[in-house]
Amino acid sequence: MxxxxxxxxxxxxxxxxxxxxxxxxxxxxxxxxxxxxxxxxxxxxxxxxxxxxxxxxxxxxxxxxxxxxxxxxxxxxxxxxxxxxxxxxxxxxxxxxxxxxxxxxxxxxxxxxxxxxxxxxxxxxxxxxxxxxxxxxxxxxxxxxxxxxxxxxxxxxxxxxxxxxxxxxxxxxMLKDVAQTQFKAELDKQNFSYKAIDTRPSALNTILWNANVDTENTYLLGRYSFFDSQPIQFEAYPKNHQLLGDLIQNEKVQRMVAISEGWYTITLENEQLYFNDLRFGVLSMEPQSQDFVFKYLISTDASGEVFFTEQEKATPQGKKLIADLWERLQGN
Structure with missing residues (x-):
């Protein structure tokens, strides 16, 4: 806290x-x-x-x-x-x-x-x-x-x-249990087959909840408010774990995977690899946003040592997110 x-x-x-x-x-x-x-x-x-x-x-x-x-x-x-x-x-x-x-x-x-x-x-x-x-x-x-x-x-x-x-x-x-029950019911209605589900409250409240859902090749991210009247919408994020290639054998990479509890995606942007910790979601309510709360640039030096550099979060993003969250928690 x-x-x-x-x-x-x-x-x-x-x-x-x-x-x-x-x-x-x-x-x-x-x-x-x-x-x-x-x-x-x-x-x-x-x-x-x-x-x-x-x-x-x-x-x-x-x-x-x-x-x-x-x-x-x-x-x-x-x-x-x-x-x-x-x-x-x-x-x-x-x-x-x-x-x-x-x-x-x-x-x-x-x-x-x-x-x-x-x-x-x-x-x-x-x-x-x-x-x-x-x-x-x-x-x-x-x-x-x-x-x-x-x-x-x-x-x-x-x-x-x-x-x-x-x-x-x-x-x-109790609120978490209710939210998770709603997520699971909606996943069943939409015929999603999944391995695991991870739920948490969104910023500053316990009314709007987020869910990460582990499927075969993607993670589904969804939001549910206790004031919702419409079905939950899930967005698919490709895991792209294969983009790591041989880096998956690196000790630091394995430690980051363990720290994220396996909830991570890899993205390739401008020929640079990024490690995205999904446990904390994204900094935007925009569909398919790649502005993850915890996003790390993966780089190597001449000797082959691997480095993770956390990407800075822009203040305007945070302010807009709070405004969007306030609107979203009032229901879809």
Whole structure:
């Protein structure tokens, strides 16, 4: 999830654990702990694209990381804070750290919660930025901050924030199930034969859902809104995996295939190969758009080493997409 959401969650968890003892300092340290797992993004400055992608939401988003770093942070804070209860601080940091990857596990990218096991939890029930999750949570957190440390209102407001946000997460599972059922029913009606289906919410909401459908030689991409009255339309994207040729044997290419969980297409544009990660869809509502959210140029140097370079996303594309998504979620 986005940084603001993780700050709010971490602060609320910190308050729940130690707010009665240390007041707003629990919010502060919880907020700090809630952002720490995302420090893995700095890996992109020190390593290649493929390795950075593999590292992202790996070790720092695992149970092991929370277990190891919670006591370390507790020891550090208890050395200079007037409140010296090591166990209390350890619990605050543990729960503020571990709820971060638990929340991220609901997104499309997911987390390697059980690192070093190569098992990624990705429920794909919520977009990385969802105002319905974050804004009510933030309002209750602000109300909490202005209550006395031991007052019932403080616990009430914080409890409401945690309770409503958690309930919303639970509802997203039901919404995903309804959307997936609709996709499958429509695929059957249109006599599509497919191997697998992958569904996720579109940007900023849980009303409009996207589906990737794996067929023999193509991927079908479709959208469904709970306000739809017309049949779902699916667009076919050729896999073109054969365009990789001998590159499919390359270690980096194989790692990218694994990272994308097999949901990728290869396109040839101006005699250059591109790797498109289908899990996050396209940046346009235009038919057969090739503006994939995550698109990587595949290149090689004189020695034959392979490089993946992420293509920049233009801001106007994003703005137009939001406007188009708003119109589309209101129904077809």
């Amino acid at each position: 986005d940084s603001l959401t993780q700050i709010v969650l971490g602060a609320a968890v910190g308050e729940a654990v130690l707010g009665k003892k240390v007041g707003n300092k629990a919010l502060l340290y919880g907020a700090i702990a809630g952002t720490i797992p995302d420090l893995d993004v700095f890996a992109s400055h020190f390593t290649d694209t493929v390795t950075a992608l593999a590292i992202h939401r790996g070790f720092t988003h695992s149970i092991l990381f929370s277990v190891l770093f919670a006591p370390l942070l507790a020891w550090l804070v208890s050395r200079y804070e007037t409140y010296k209860d090591f166990k209390g601080w350890a619990w605050l940091f543990f729960w503020s750290l571990i709820t971060h990857p638990l929340l991220d596990a609901h997104t499309t990218w997911g987390t390697q919660f059980f690192w070093p096991l190569e098992l990624r939890l990705a429920f794909k029930t919520i977009f990385v930025i969802d105002p319905l999750y974050t804004l009510p949570f933030l309002i209750f957190l602000i109300l909490t901050m202005f209550q006395g440390r031991t007052t019932k209102k403080r616990r009430l407001y914080n409890g409401l924030g945690l309770g409503l946000s958690t309930a919303y997460l639970a509802v997203t599972f």
